[in-house]
Amino acid sequence: SQQGEEDPQALSIQEGENATMNCSYKTSINNLQWYRQNSGRGLVHLILIRSNEREKHSGRLRVTLDTSKKSSSLLITASRAADTASYFCASQGGSEKLVFGKGTKLTVNP
Amino acid sequence: DAGVIQSPRHEVTEMGQEVTLRCKPISGHNSLFWYRQTMMRGLELLIYFNNNVPIDDSGMPEDRFSAKMPNASFSTLKIQPSEPRDSAVYFCASAVAGFGDEQYFGPGTRLTVT
Numbered sequence A: 001s002q003q004g005e006e007d008p009q010a011l012s013i014q015e016g017e018n019a020t021m022n023c024s025y026k027t028s029i030n031n032l033q034w035y036r037q038n039s040g041r042g043l044v045h046l047i048l049i050r051s052n053e054r055e056k057h058s059g060r061l062r063v064t065l066d067t068s069k070k071s072s073s074l075l076i077t078a079s080r081a082a083d084t085a086s087y088f089c090a091s092q093g094g095s096e097k098l099v100f101g102k103g104t105k106l107t108v109n110p
Numbered sequence B: 001d002a003g004v005i006q007s008p009r010h011e012v013t014e015m016g017q018e019v020t021l022r023c024k025p026i027s028g029h030n031s032l033f034w035y036r037q038t039m040m041r042g043l044e045l046l047i048y049f050n051n052n053v054p055i056d057d058s059g060m061p062e063d064r065f066s067a068k069m070p071n072a073s074f075s076t077l078k079i080q081p082s083e084p085r086d087s088a089v090y091f092c093a094s095a096v097a098g099f100g101d102e103q104y105f106g107p108g109t110r111l112t113v114t
Helices: none
Strands: A005-007 A010-014 A019-024 A031-037 A043-050 A055-058 A061-066 A071-076 A085-092 A104-109 B005-007 B010-013 B019-024 B031-038 B042-050 B053-056 B065-071 B074-079 B088-095 B109-113
Touching (some): A019 A085, A019 A104, A031 A061, A031 A071, A043 A055, A043 A071, A071 A085, B010 B019, B019 B088, B019 B109, B042 B065, B074 B088
Parallel strands (some): A010 A104
Antiparallel strands (some): A005 A019, A019 A071, A031 A043, A031 A085, A055 A061, A085 A104, B005 B019, B019 B074, B031 B088, B042 B053, B088 B109
């Protein structure tokens, strides 16, 4: 199984602080994706990073990928209350299906 | 585009009844996925269609579950007979092409089997 595992399971921060979430996976991958899920909603794609990339930015999001350690991190800078959600990493290797982790529940307190 | 559309949004049924969940993917997307989300098991892929053809159904729990995609704009997931352990949120997602692309999720169907 190459299921991603997010760390921590839950994170509570104050508005304006940065939030860092980590993800580990088990086998080699083609790409790794991060998704956000607001309570009671479907998942929303945030960013995709390919195995030959080390870092990617999108607005206040920064994703890094270390294939030697089989890990990725998602950094949200200057967090807002609206960033409160669960964040999932999903790894994909070869022709294998996208495998989601259990998620990190982020709470940003105003 | 309206995004991925799922119906119903909520379904409450009694054990033994047939349940049919519906999905309309985003126009132009060639891949469609059905997922199930529970607190215990997280998000699990049930089945993946590409160009209306089932490619990977290894996640379908048992014969009680079946999925069809009669055309590019419609898919169904059927559970017959339903059991309480099928209670979960079922998501449909679509992508332009396969697992390597970002997936667009529908709002989900919350199924409760009593």
